[in-house]
Amino acid sequence: MKLSTREDIEAPLSYVYGRISDFAAFERRALRQGIAVSRRSDAAPAVGTVWDISFDFRGRARKVEAALAKLEPDHALQIASQSDGLTADTQVELIALSATRTRVMVSFELKAKTLTARLLLQSLKLAKTKLTKRFKARVLDYAEMVEDDYRRGQ
Structure with a gap:
């Protein structure tokens, strides 16, 4: 099953890339939502960096292993995840539409192994x-947050 969407953000490509590749911020955000996240290495995130993620879903403890599969500065990143018979592939691509406008394309593909x-x-x-609508709403919320933060920081 694949979900995808795209949003245009009123911020420069380098700023948007800096935000989507701020893995420490995503780790903190997950922790605030009750999700346990731990990076296996203390080094700066690079291709091959792995996170162990655990959370409760539908009354059961779930564990996910997520690995950074691709990291192209100012262009794209990809995270490959696996858990209990499922694999997920998340891709984020950026395109500079102008000096102050960036298009973000996000896709998420889920595959079953069992x-x-x-x-x-x-x-x-x-x-x-319903899932597509929620996925698009989450990406839109994040895009608006990045845009608002950029405006406030100027």
Whole structure:
């Protein structure tokens, strides 16, 4: 199952890239939401950096391993994740539309590796319209936050 969206942000490409590649900020945000996140190395994030993520979902403890698969400065990043028979691939691409406007394209693909995961994925596909709407709303909220922060910082 694949979800994708794009948003235009009134901020320069370098600023937007700096925000989407600020992994420490994402770690803090997840911790505030009750998600345990730990990076396996103390070095600055680079291709191969791995995070262990654990959280409760539908009454069960879940564990996810997320690895930074691609990191192209001022252009793109990709995170590959795996958990209990599911694999996920998240890609973020940036395009400079002008000196002060950036297009962000985000895609998320979920694949099942086990029968149990296939059943879960099938139930998610039934709610794909709702999930797509929520996914687009989250990306839009983040884009607006980045844009607002840029305006305040000028």
